[in-house]
Amino acid sequence: MGDYGAYVWSCYGLTLVIVVFLSWRARLRHKRVYRDIEVRLKALEDRE
Amino acid sequence: MKPRQQRMLAVGLAALGIAIAAGLTLRAFQDNMMFFVEVSDVVAGEYPKERNFRIGGLVVGGSMQRDEGSMDINFEVTDTACTIPVQYSGVLPDLFREGQGVVAHGRMGEDNVFQADKILAKHDEDYMAPEVADSLSKHQQDIQEAVVKGAAECRPNDS
Amino acid sequence: MWKWFHQLASPPHFYRISAILAPWLAVPGVILIAYAAWQGLFVVPMDYQQGDAFRIIYVHVPSAYLSMMAYMIMATSGAIGLIWRIKLSHAVAAAAAPIGAGFTFLALCTGSIWGKPMWGTWWEWGDPRMMSELILLFLYFGYMALRSAIDDTTKADKASAVLALVGIVNVVIVHFSVEWWSSLHQGQTVFKKGTMDADMRIPLLIMLLGFTLLFGAMLLRRIRTEVLFRERRTRWVREMILSPEGGA
Numbered sequence: 001m002g003d004y005g006a007y008v009w010s011c012y013g014l015t016l017v018i019v020v021f022l023s024w025r026a027r028l029r030h031k032r033v034y035r036d037i038e039v040r041l042k043a044l045e046d047r048e
Numbered sequence: 049m050k051p052r053q054q055r056m057l058a059v060g061l062a063a064l065g066i067a068i069a070a071g072l073t074l075r076a077f078q079d080n081m082m083f084f085v086e087v088s089d090v091v092a093g094e095y096p097k098e099r100n101f102r103i104g105g106l107v108v109g110g111s112m113q114r115d116e117g118s119m120d121i122n123f124e125v126t127d128t129a130c131t132i133p134v135q136y137s138g139v140l141p142d143l144f145r146e147g148q149g150v151v152a153h154g155r156m157g158e159d160n161v162f163q164a165d166k167i168l169a170k171h172d173e174d175y176m177a178p179e180v181a182d183s184l185s186k187h188q189q190d191i192q193e194a195v196v197k198g199a200a201e202c203r204p205n206d207s
Numbered sequence: 208m209w210k211w212f213h214q215l216a217s218p219p220h221f222y223r224i225s226a227i228l229a230p231w232l233a234v235p236g237v238i239l240i241a242y243a244a245w246q247g248l249f250v251v252p253m254d255y256q257q258g259d260a261f262r263i264i265y266v267h268v269p270s271a272y273l274s275m276m277a278y279m280i281m282a283t284s285g286a287i288g289l290i291w292r293i294k295l296s297h298a299v300a301a302a303a304a305p306i307g308a309g310f311t312f313l314a315l316c317t318g319s320i321w322g323k324p325m326w327g328t329w330w331e332w333g334d335p336r337m338m339s340e341l342i343l344l345f346l347y348f349g350y351m352a353l354r355s356a357i358d359d360t361t362k363a364d365k366a367s368a369v370l371a372l373v374g375i376v377n378v379v380i381v382h383f384s385v386e387w388w389s390s391l392h393q394g395q396t397v398f399k400k401g402t403m404d405a406d407m408r409i410p411l412l413i414m415l416l417g418f419t420l421l422f423g424a425m426l427l428r429r430i431r432t433e434v435l436f437r438e439r440r441t442r443w444v445r446e447m448i449l450s451p452e453g454g455a
Contacts, residue, residue: 002253003142004260007324011317012244015266022309022425030432034455037439038448045449056290063372070376081388083334104389141327143256151391168326171256173394175264175403181255 084151087127091204095156102153103132103162104170109146125150125162130202136164143169160204216295218434219443225427225434226455232427236420243414251407263321265411268397269418271314274343275378277307277422281350282375285368295430297364298437300371301354302429306422308347315340326391335384336392339377346374360437 049057074081084104085095095101103125111124119137123146126132134152144150149170154163214220247265254261281303288296318337319329331337350367357363385394396403397411438444 002259004258004262004324007260007320008248008262011263011266011320012248014316014320015270015313018309018313019421022306023428025305026425026428026432030428030435033432033436033439034448037435037444040439041445041448052290052292059286059289059372062369063375066373066376074380078388081335081384083331083391084389086389141325142260143325143327145256148256166328168328168331168391170391171325171393173396173402175254175257175261175396175407177252177404177407178255179252180404 087125087132088130088202090132090156090162091130091202097156100153100155100165102151103134104149104151105132107144107146107148107150112146125152132162132204133160134162134164136167138165138167140167141169143171145169148172156204216293218295218438218441219447221295222431222434222438222447225431229424229427229431232420233424236417236422236424239413239417240421243410243417246410247414251410252404254407257325260321260324263317265414267314267317267321268411269414270310270317271340272415273418273422274307274311274314274340275381276419277303277310277426278343278346278371278374278378280426281307282368282371282378285364285371288364289368294437295434297360297368298430298433299426300364300368302426302433304347304351304354306425306429308344308351310422311340311344311347315344322391328391331391334391335388336381336390339381339384342377343374343381346370346377350374 084102087103087105089095090103095103105125105127108124108126108131111122113122114120115122119139121136121138121140122133123136124131124133134154135157136152136154144167149172151168151170152162152164153166153168157163215224243265247262251262253259281300284296284299284303287293288300315337318340322331323329350370353370354363354367357366384390385392397408397415403411435444
């Protein structure tokens with residue numbers, strides 16, 4: 001890769017980091033939303 | 049008119065209004081949106097006299113001179129119609145080549161030499177392998193011819 | 208066609224279909240990206256002027272393209288939501304914003320890393336291409352901030368859709384900045400006058416396709432979460448979550 005190796009690899013590495021970060025955040029938010037609804041519905045059901 | 053069509057009209061009119069406003073604003077800022085001034089405009093005297101600005105063009109083939117033992121570099125920049133000599137002291141970017149694009153930041157000296165304090169290389173939208181570039185040397189020749197031809201025509205001291 | 212479209216726009220149906228569809232986009236997307244990255248890093252010849260630094264193009268151009276593509280999806284689905292009041296389209300707009308912001312950030316960073324060795328600068332204030340792409344990032348941030356600042360989802364949808372529509376002007380500027388004004392940034396290559404050898408261009412096109420597929424999968428996933436949140440008080444969500452086999 002010659003003199004530019006550090007520049008090239010950091011670009012490809014950063015791309016991987018951003019894609020993984022976006023996917024991880026999306027998964028986290030889905031779990032949280034699902035969990036919140038579940039907790040609320042279970043609480044409602046118990047009260048009935 | 050149905051409510052949906054009314055909403056469509058409202059969104060459409062708003063979009064049109066924004067587009068016109070943006071167009072007018074851009075027109076007003078036209079000059080400030082330019083990252084650099086063309087060499088011909090500089091030779092014609094159309095550049096900011098009181099502050100530093102950038103010129104952009106191609107480095108004239110064979111014009112580069114380095115002073116032995118110092119960082120001083122002299123070269124010429126052309127837009128293939130006019131040419132300006134540039135003086136610079138410092139490190140050049142890797143992509144700085146004769147025949148390639150360059151942007152120089154600085155001001156016009158009394159002697160009609162552009163005193164640059166920063167040099168940036170600008171590359172074009174052509175990408176090819178070194179071997180291909182060699183066999184395509186006509187492409188390179190065309191650039192060089194245009195560059196050298198431009199270099200002969202007009203200079204700041206003519207005006 | 209229309210029937211299918213209407214069915215897809217129904218939240219419970221979309222929720223089910225999107226989970227099935229997402230991997231069919233994500234897996235080919237990742238395979239194409241991996242192949243093109245390997246080509247771009249090791250197989251493609253280096254550029255006659257830029258040497259190996261040119262290899263950055265394979266991540267920079269796709270991310271810059273997605274940064275604009277995501278914005279256009281966000282703005283048009285916001286407009287569709289305003290006019291036709293389709294609930295799903297506002298969910299699409301809300302889901303596109305964080306992905307778009309991510310790829311805009313990536314385009315700015317990879318561009319900057321490319322610029323340092325090639326142009327001789329990380330960043331130049333006043334360059335139209337760089338400034339408009341930076342404004343695009345702030346538009347995404349503003350859009351997301353506006354959404355989270357308004358608690359009422361219907362109001363948030365309307366206000367943010369208007370903001371997104373206004374911001375389209377900036378996307379047009381990003382695209383044409385290198386043609387309308389002088390810029391340090393080079394002109395377009397992929398679909399325009401610039402030339403690029405076929406063995407360099409093909410991996411770039413594969414990369415663009417791979418990024419698009421991956422983006423589609425990411426978007427579907429996020430719309431799904433958005434639909435679930437918006438429909439949290441509906442019967443189908445209640446039935447799905449409380450069903451013995453559970454949902455996901």
